[in-house]
Amino acid sequence: xxxxxxxxxxxxxxxxxxxxxxxxxxxxxxxxxxxxxxxxxxxxxxxxxxxxxxxxxxxxxxxxxxxxxxxxxxxxxxxxxxxxxxxxxxxxxxxxxxxxxxxxxxxxxxxxxxxxxxxxxxxxxxxxxxxxxxxxxxxxxxxxxxxxxxxxxxxxxxxxxxxxxxxxxxxxxxxxxxxxxxxxxxxxxxxxxxxxxxxxxxxxxxxxxxxxxxxxxxxxxxxxxxxxxxxxxxxxxxxxxxxxxxxxxxxxxxxxxxxxxxxxxxxxxxxxxxxxxxxxxxxxxxxxxxxxxxxxxxxxxxxxxxxxxxxxxxxxxxxxxxxxxxxxxxxxxxxxxxxxxxxxxxxxxxxxxxxxxxxxxxxxxxxxxxxxxxxxxxxxxxxxxxxxxxxxxxxxxxxxxxxxxxxxxxxxxxxxxx
Numbered sequence: 001x002x003x004x005x006x007x008x009x010x011x012x013x014x015x016x017x018x019x020x021x022x023x024x025x026x027x028x029x030x031x032x033x034x035x036x037x038x039x040x041x042x043x044x045x046x047x048x049x050x051x052x053x054x055x056x057x058x059x060x061x062x063x064x065x066x067x068x069x070x071x072x073x074x075x076x077x078x079x080x081x082x083x084x085x086x087x088x089x090x091x092x093x094x095x096x097x098x099x100x101x102x103x104x105x106x107x108x109x110x111x112x113x114x115x116x117x118x119x120x121x122x123x124x125x126x127x128x129x130x131x132x133x134x135x136x137x138x139x140x141x142x143x144x145x146x147x148x149x150x151x152x153x154x155x156x157x158x159x160x161x162x163x164x165x166x167x168x169x170x171x172x173x174x175x176x177x178x179x180x181x182x183x184x185x186x187x188x189x190x191x192x193x194x195x196x197x198x199x200x201x202x203x204x205x206x207x208x209x210x211x212x213x214x215x216x217x218x219x220x221x222x223x224x225x226x227x228x229x230x231x232x233x234x235x236x237x238x239x240x241x242x243x244x245x246x247x248x249x250x251x252x253x254x255x256x257x258x259x260x261x262x263x264x265x266x267x268x269x270x271x272x273x274x275x276x277x278x279x280x281x282x283x284x285x286x287x288x289x290x291x292x293x294x295x296x297x298x299x300x301x302x303x304x305x306x307x308x309x310x311x312x313x314x315x316x317x318x319x320x321x322x323x324x325x326x327x328x329x330x331x332x333x334x335x336x337x338x339x340x341x342x343x344x345x346x347x348x349x350x351x352x353x354x355x356x357x358x359x360x361x362x363x364x365x366x367x368x369x370x371x372x373x374x375x376x377x378x379x380x381x382x383x384x385x386x387x388x389x390x391x392x393x394x395x396x397x398x399x400x401x402x403x404x405x406x407x408x409x410x411x412x413x414x415x416x417x418x
Contacts, residue, residue: 285338293341
């Protein structure tokens with residue numbers, strides 16, 4: 001067993017009896033619903049951003065300020081993940097329920113937005129804070145039920161983010177056109193609440209309550225982990241690579257409008273990107289179990305960078321933009337499916353709790369990629385996109401080569417399975 005959950009090592013007899021399926025698939029469904037809500041809403045924020053820029057917050061907020069809201073969701077998700085680790089002893093279902101309430105409340109309050117700082121507090125902070133509880137719930141409980149199928153199970157769960165975007169993008173655009181921004185938030189809040197209720201019912205710890213409650217309440221942050229050079233390299237490579245993920249997602253509706261496409265076309269493009277992302281996570285997650293998780297992360301990161309370099313700059317028509325959405329969407333999101341198993345392989349089972357906590361905390365830096373892209377665009381003549389496109393490709397490729405160096409340190413070979 002080369003990976004574990006984010007709780008400390010359970011008794012050996014519990015580890016020896018992992019079902020590798022069974023009710024574990026119900027847990028995967030709960031994880032799928034969590035990802036639909038967390039990342040489905042987060043990924044379609046670009047549609048809300050474009051709607052705010054042309055209605056409620058017109059002349060009140062810049063593109064940089066609006067894009068920062070989307071980044072704040074991901075910053076809070078990662079920064080507050082260690083807080084939810086402290087509550088693991090009370091059970092995954094409690095974490096899941098608390099996160100669900102906070103996220104839905106954040107969406108309801110966002111419907112009252114009249115100033116940009118309202119969005120920072122509601123959809124940015126409150127929704128992101130709630131998402132951190134669901135994120136760690138899934139990261140901690142799925143490995144309790146799977147061994148050899150773990151990357152596959154995590155990939156099926158994480159593909160909810162892509163299918164969530166597929167459903168949420170056209171739905172959000174339709175609701176905004178028909179009912180306006182405020183009621184769109186309210187309807188989506190109740191929709192998400194329904195999914196979260198089902199997920200809360202399904203989610204279940206495999207480890208007994210007596211074991212969880214016997215664990216000492218201690219900080220999951222162990223700074224001594226930074227003494228592990230391989231772990232440091234993994235953190236740097238993954239954070240730099242993921243810095244390019246959110247930008248195209250958030251910018252796609254605005255980019256589509258700027259090249260002359262309709263809001264409906266923009267939402268459809270985002271839906272296509274998210275759908276391909278979901279299918280690819282399942283397929284590539286299965287392949288990752290065969291060729292190595294770190295290998296898959298390196299390959300997909302390089303391909304994502306290449307697509308940003310050579311296709312996105314020329315995507316000035318509907319057809320070419322669809323091509324970019326399909327290819328980039330298929331390769332860009334594998335970090336979220338592979339972060340936990342790769343971290344486990346690098347630091348070992350006994351240090352996975354501390355390793356994941358630091359990985360999630362440090363990866364909050366990656367959310368700054370979108371504000372950086374906004375600043376680059378402001379400095380580009382005529383607010384062009386070429387700087388954004390080159391930055392996105394560069395961070396993916398740089399992150400991949402750093403991880404390739406890590407693989408060589410770990411295995412002494414560039415071609416071995418890892």
